[in-house]
Amino acid sequence: MTAIAATDDIPVQRRSAWRRLIQRRGAAVGLVVVVAFVLLALFAPLIAPYDPTATNFLRVRKPPSLEHWMGTDEIGRDVMSRLIFGARASLQAGVISVMIAVLLGVPLGLLSGYAKGWVDSLMMRIVDALLACPFLILAIAMAAFLGPSLTNAMIAIGITTMPIFIRLVRGQVLAVTVEDYVEAARALGNPHLRIAVRHVLPNIVAPVLVQSTLAIAAAIIAESALSFLGLGQQPPAPSWGSMLNVARQFMSQAPWMSWWPGLAIVLVVLAFNLLGDGLRDALDPKET
Amino acid sequence: MLTYVIRRVLVSIPTIVFISIVVFGLQLLLPGDPALALAGEERDPQVIAELRRMYHLDEPVWKQYLIWIGNVLQGDLGESIRLKVSVSDLVAAKLPVTLELAAMAMLIALLIGIPMGIVSAVRKESLLDYSANAVGLAGLSIPNFWLGIMMILLFSVQLGWLPASGFVKPSESLSQNLATLIMPAIVLGTGIAAIFMRHTRSAMLAVLRSDYVRTARAKGLREPRVVYRHALRNAIIPVVTLGAIQFGELMGGAVLTEQIFSIPGFGKLIVDAVFNRDYAVVQGVVLCTGTGFIFLNLCADLIYVVVNPRMRG
Numbered sequence: 001m002t003a004i005a006a007t008d009d010i011p012v013q014r015r016s017a018w019r020r021l022i023q024r025r026g027a028a029v030g031l032v033v034v035v036a037f038v039l040l041a042l043f044a045p046l047i048a049p050y051d052p053t054a055t056n057f058l059r060v061r062k063p064p065s066l067e068h069w070m071g072t073d074e075i076g077r078d079v080m081s082r083l084i085f086g087a088r089a090s091l092q093a094g095v096i097s098v099m100i101a102v103l104l105g106v107p108l109g110l111l112s113g114y115a116k117g118w119v120d121s122l123m124m125r126i127v128d129a130l131l132a133c134p135f136l137i138l139a140i141a142m143a144a145f146l147g148p149s150l151t152n153a154m155i156a157i158g159i160t161t162m163p164i165f166i167r168l169v170r171g172q173v174l175a176v177t178v179e180d181y182v183e184a185a186r187a188l189g190n191p192h193l194r195i196a197v198r199h200v201l202p203n204i205v206a207p208v209l210v211q212s213t214l215a216i217a218a219a220i221i222a223e224s225a226l227s228f229l230g231l232g233q234q235p236p237a238p239s240w241g242s243m244l245n246v247a248r249q250f251m252s253q254a255p256w257m258s259w260w261p262g263l264a265i266v267l268v269v270l271a272f273n274l275l276g277d278g279l280r281d282a283l284d285p286k287e288t
Numbered sequence: 289m290l291t292y293v294i295r296r297v298l299v300s301i302p303t304i305v306f307i308s309i310v311v312f313g314l315q316l317l318l319p320g321d322p323a324l325a326l327a328g329e330e331r332d333p334q335v336i337a338e339l340r341r342m343y344h345l346d347e348p349v350w351k352q353y354l355i356w357i358g359n360v361l362q363g364d365l366g367e368s369i370r371l372k373v374s375v376s377d378l379v380a381a382k383l384p385v386t387l388e389l390a391a392m393a394m395l396i397a398l399l400i401g402i403p404m405g406i407v408s409a410v411r412k413e414s415l416l417d418y419s420a421n422a423v424g425l426a427g428l429s430i431p432n433f434w435l436g437i438m439m440i441l442l443f444s445v446q447l448g449w450l451p452a453s454g455f456v457k458p459s460e461s462l463s464q465n466l467a468t469l470i471m472p473a474i475v476l477g478t479g480i481a482a483i484f485m486r487h488t489r490s491a492m493l494a495v496l497r498s499d500y501v502r503t504a505r506a507k508g509l510r511e512p513r514v515v516y517r518h519a520l521r522n523a524i525i526p527v528v529t530l531g532a533i534q535f536g537e538l539m540g541g542a543v544l545t546e547q548i549f550s551i552p553g554f555g556k557l558i559v560d561a562v563f564n565r566d567y568a569v570v571q572g573v574v575l576c577t578g579t580g581f582i583f584l585n586l587c588a589d590l591i592y593v594v595v596n597p598r599m600r601g
Contacts, residue, residue, distance in 0.1 A: 129306030132585075133578040136540030137558065138310075141574045144562035145317040221431045225544055228433050229559055248437055248548065251452075252445045262434030270429035 020282035027278020033271035041087040050078035052085040053236045061254040071256040074246060082238040083260050089239035090268060093154050093223035093232070094216040100158025101165050102212060106204070108162075109169025114177070114196055123166065130163040139222055143231040150223075150239070153232040157222045161215050168211055172204040206283040213276035217269045224265050240265050289593060296589055300582050307578040308360065311571050312353050318567075325565065360575070366568035368561070375572035378557060383576070385455065386553035389476065389545070390538045392469055394531065396477035397484055402527065404481070405488025409496060410515055420485060427482025432541050436475040436548040443471060453550035472549045476541045480534050487530055491523040525592065532588035539577045 022028050040047060049069075056076035064071045070079040112123040130138070142156035176182060177200065185195050226232035227241025235242060240261040247258035318325045323340040339345070344352050359366070365375035408420035444452035450471050456464035495501060496519050504518045505511075543555030550556070554573060561569035 125302045126306050128303040128582075129310055129578070132303060132307055132536070132581045133310065133574055134536035134540035134581070136543060137574055137577055140543065140558060140562060141311075141314055141570050142317065144565075144570055145314045145567070147319060217429070224431060225433060228544065229547065229562075231562065244434060244437065251437065251441055255441050255445070258434070258437045258441070262431070262437065265434060266426075266430050269431070270425065273425060273429055 017282045021278050024278045024281065026274045027282070030271040030274030030278060033267060034275060037087050037091060037268050037271070040084055041091050044085045044088060048078075048081035048084040050081040052077065052081040052238050054078075061250065061257075063254075064256055070260045071254070073243075073257055074250055074254070079243075079257060079260055082243060083240070083264055086238040086240045086243060086261065087264070087268075089150060089227070089233045089237070090220050090223060090265070093150065093157065094220040094268075094272070097154040097157035097161060097219045097223070098212050098215045100155065101161035101215060102208065104158070105162040105165025106169050106208060109166040109204075110173060110196055110200065112166060113170035113173025114192065114200070120170070123170075127163040127166050130160070131167075133160075135160050135218075136222060136225060139226060140229065140231060143226055148231045148234060150227075150233045150237075153223055153226045156226070157219050160222075161219060164211065164215065165208065168207055169204050172207055173200055176200050176203045210276055210280045210283060213272055213279055217272035217276065220265065220269055220272070224261075292593060293590060296586065300586050303582055304579055307582070308357055308575065309353070311575045311578070312356055314571060314574070315567060316349070325567075365572040365575070368566050368569050370561075370564045370566045375568050378569060379554075379572055379576055382552065382554050382557045385551060386539070386542050386546070386555060388458070389469055389472055389542055389551065389553060390535070392473035393476035393480065393538060393541075394534075396473055397480035397534075398531070400477070401481035401484025402488050402524075405485040405527075406492055406515070406520065408485070409489045409492030412493065420489075424482040424485045424489075427478045427485075430478070431544075432475050432479055433544040433548055435478065436472070436545060439471050439475060440548070453548075455549075455551045455553075468549075468551070472545045472551060475548075476538065476545045479541065480537060483534060483537075484527060484530070488523065488527050491526055492519060495519045495523045529588045529592055532584045535584050536577070536581050539581075 022031070054077060056072070059068070059072045059076040061074055062068060062072045062076075068078050068080065070083065073079055073082070108123065112120045133141075138160045139153070139156040142159065143153050146152035146155065173196075182195060182199050185199050190198075223232055224239070224241030224244070227239045228245045230242070230245060233239030233242050243261040244258055247254070247261065250257055315322060323336050323343070323345050327336050327339055344355050347355070356366075363376055365379070367374055368378060371378065404420045404423070408417040411417050440452045443450045451468055455468050458465040496515075501514060501519055504514045509518075539554070542553060543558060545551070546553045546555035547559055554577075558570055558573040560566075561573070
């Protein structure tokens, strides 16, 4: 019975959640900006006016002009082209590190909430310990031991983001497993794994989706912070964080070098935050 | 209440043990032979053998951990390979600088975040509320290292009002000390102010809808009294505990802020250590911040019990 009712309901629910999402002006704007940056990253070679790594020593630190809309950097590279290619590093880091966090965190959270007992207490102490070490400090330490690279930065951000998902999923599981329909499924003799996958998992999709969107925003900031410190994307490959790191040395001679990468980070992060807030409201009909 | 306090203290112990395991485990991430990594540029086999013996790298991992944690418990966090100073001394020297910065940032965050949260809850869906929300969202989305660069551009490069970098000890000159720290503290505080604002707002909204606030209004109390005496008192409790949780955020943010403003604190210590492959220092800093965070949270929970009469029993 429950299975039939559920399959009938889901498309309707999803459609109305989608409508609620795009009706929110903030969320709609966020979505448009995110899509725009994704397109920018995907089609970077077609959109960027110059090669992002091509140096030109005749055009060192030129302010914004018709030829170079965002100016040039300390070795004559086009800032706008680097910014467009830099979107790849940021979005990649945001999405992949959160994927790592979700793929590790969700099963562990399910296990923790479902197994209860000593497995749960052990897991929660580990989560507490990981959450106690400041996110960025732990990510810096991990990136330091793994060695500086974009891949290692993503691993470090992913692992430090994971405990939030473990705790979120565990909480949801504890709340769902006392529901009548889960009791009923258990009374019918369904195996644990089946209950976890068929009945518990669908209930945690919405909160995980919301948390993932907000986590992508945090991960993009974290990646740019690590790259800013020199622990992420390595030169000459462009990334917004490493562009800011170089720009810092030319603050009085070439301030435009530090305007654009920062603005790009703010825009993308703001868009993901707006989208996450909108998703939370849209997926939770109780919230008005 | 006493049993609660004892239980709460006991629960922190395994967490601290796990933090130490995480911190120790970091060195297992080192690619290749850790003795070679520790040796850095040094390729002399004798030095490498010495390092291997010094760090017990030939022993099994669990034994290495036990030796390491035994030393840590005696206050010995190892030695900085580059500076040839004990890590504990380094931490003790740098920590006060970061704590001063963090305290100033926290003060700024509280002074901006809580009033903004109250106003936007009381004037819900007004222009003030919308602008407070916009500022809050911006505070969460602007990376503090970029905000720092922009502030230096404006206040140091353009206007010349404040020094762009450096640090003066308060014992040398308090006014100079404040001048060097005010910009970093604002940079570090704004993100946290935004978090305080959002939480105060939602806590206030929940409390303002509650029955006892309606009763207070029905009694004919003036609105300011209802808001500040009745509503705020209850709404503020979860926000204060949030303050302890934000400590981690502050320490993480301090790393970047100190880097931008060249402040010789904890954050600069870990970044310099990372680039000098000074792993004992990295581990020491992570261990200290993690333990500090657990301790602060313990204090916050205990204060929570003391201020909240319903928790006493």
